[in-house]
Amino acid sequence: MDIRIKAFKDLTLDELYALLKLREEVFILEQNILYPDLDQTDQMADHIMIFENNQLVAYARTYEKGIKYNEASIGRVVTSPSVRGQGYGIPLMKTAIHHLVSLGEQTITISSQAYAKEFYSKVGFKPSAKEPYLEDGIPHLEMKYLTED
Template sequence: MEVSIKTFDQFDIHELYEVLQLRSEVFVVEQDCVYQDLDGKDQKAIHILGYVNDHLVAYTRIFQPGDYFDQASIGRVVVSLKNRGEAYGQEIMKASVKYCKEQGFTTIKISAQCYLDKFYTDLGFISTGEKYLEDGIPHQAMVLEF
């Protein structure tokens, strides 16, 4: 998987469309969750895009400490349904964690869907606090410190 890192202003219109299409495909349609994906936060985020054969297969967005949580944060973690089981989720998260380390961040906090607990635990994240509903889906706060 080829990884690309961009600010919002570096997107061309086709890349932005691909990202929004992938997020909508998974978070709205597949998960049957009506929520406001276009939340006004993409402009602050760093976007990590994973491509295979020029097709977007995985994506995350990263916030600096203070932009979302007090700590750095990785969110909108998504892998295309047709590309699951190929370790692209681990690859895009490892690229995202690497970016955070390179920026000098020492802690990453995420709001993780509970059914993905093992996925994030295997990457070193630790669950903190109580489970909660976010957009009708059970979530938990998780942190990774280095």
């Protein structure tokens, strides 16, 4: 498992192509969500990538506080359909959390698809709102991770 953390400006063209392709494959084609994936914030994010045999199998992007939310955040969490259930999601999230905590962040907010609540709970996120809300026609929950002082 090859885990890489890079700022946008440090991504190679191959890494950028791979992460955009994976996001398109899952969020647009598989989930049939027609929205602008290129939202002008990739340049402000750090990109967490897991490669296996030189293939991108899991990805997320992280933001310091004040970019997406008042708190730090993690988004575009995705695992390739070809490796789902093979143990990449938890290391991906733990790496993203550790990265933000190492930058001094104490609270991390995510907008989770409602069906993934249990997955995010496994790495310490808790719902911060009781009711789900619709985002791109899909039920979502806001969840938060609080570091230990």
